[in-house]
Amino acid sequence: MTVIDRRTLITGFAAAPALGALGAAVGSTTASAVDRYPSNTALYADPTLVEGVDHRRRHRRHLIDDQGPRDRTAFIRTTVIAPHGGDIEGGTSELCLAVAGHHPADLAPTPAAGPVHDFWMFEGLRPSDNRALHVTSTHCDDTVARAMCAGSLNVLSLHGCTTATAGLEPGARAVVIGGLNSTLRRYLMEEFAAAGIRAVNVSDEHELSGLDPANICNRSLLGTGAQLELTTELRAAMFTPGRNTRTDRAANTLLLFWSFTTAVRSAIQRLEATQPIR
Template structure:
């Protein structure tokens, strides 16, 4: 989900006002030297302005409140007589875990891995479950509740690993979550009492968007192109258009983004509500997870087929 920009700081300056009054010191000087005093609030609606600021919050500990997982596959060319392939696509879930539920599990599936089994024997990476794999990055909220407070708007993402993956690939597919009511699609085509499981396809790569819409629809799901004039008037915050959105920070300067409604994401799991439930029941949705995963993988393959390594 792409949130509106917030200009207010996460930390209140009231402490600085109180300190200045008590000390009789000039207010400006006290404000300049003030140290943020408010503890992390899981109910806050004010976003961190960047991943850097989130990581610097002393109230948050990586591995406790949030976590990151990533994989860059080992590819190499050591033979002058042969031409080897190069990794062209990376899969991102910038708001995974409990922030936008289901996006990290789906990202792992599209990347070719079992969402519930990434660690094998002796803590070595578990093998892929599909023959073709993609590099991936996940930022995941690990709180029991209030994970929305860990959301950083995509265009403000400055995580070094996420950005390095994006900039070293031709394509990025970034997965996000939204609600059906937020996207405000025409009720004539998408009545509020009808099928609310919808994928909004964005990003600046029109060929990638077209492939995703086609494959997702062919797999039996609803999908709309955020740039289609029928829908674009209400999808400005969900179209992945910003040039600093990691999906567009590729070698080509464009990529793709999926905004998936809660109803769609929930339908991909036997147990959607908990992290452990999603990890263990992705293959208990009557084939819907696999169908959506494979539709995205076919779209990636379609786009990559037009991108030879020169």
């Protein structure tokens, strides 16, 4: 069991590159050929897009008030993110909220006594062509997202993919697990297996491996994280047929949605149990 000292955490965070430096690094990265925007910054600067109409950002940080000489406030260890929420990769916003510990319909704590994590998401709100708002994870330079990930021991990123991109047979309901946190990946595989959900722990060479240190899921305080890519078919099976739309999904979740959420939360909880803060 690894004991993490609070002073070490603060020192490490202070020594991390400033947000401006991080943004510069992303700006120097070659943009993905399939993305219209090379970064979130470029997307936000587009005068043809209106925040609140074309897209929006949502996040929640929890207050940590640690002033007692002996007692210690619980440390928020994990941030859950959905960089392509709304109708960019449908269903990932709702999963992000649920994994973080909020019911997606009304943000009520769910379950009431369960762990509650910080979360951040970027969502496409357009009636069509939301794919144009996709910024690949290695180019995500949203300052709030970067700050939240950099201040967390663990980051879990939720995405949507096709079976073709995942390298699976057509119609497969599966989740592809990537990222640099091998322990969290193992826990996720075990929890999905227990829940009866098909999961694939991809190889280093896989397109969805999520091993690039620049990937937003790996920009945690420890430099590692996990990335979950859910096939279109798996996400569709999580919502009432005919209600799998941005306006209806949150209030029409099915048992599979909550089984998936519980498996992910259990894996995170197991990881956090190995990271006591003193």
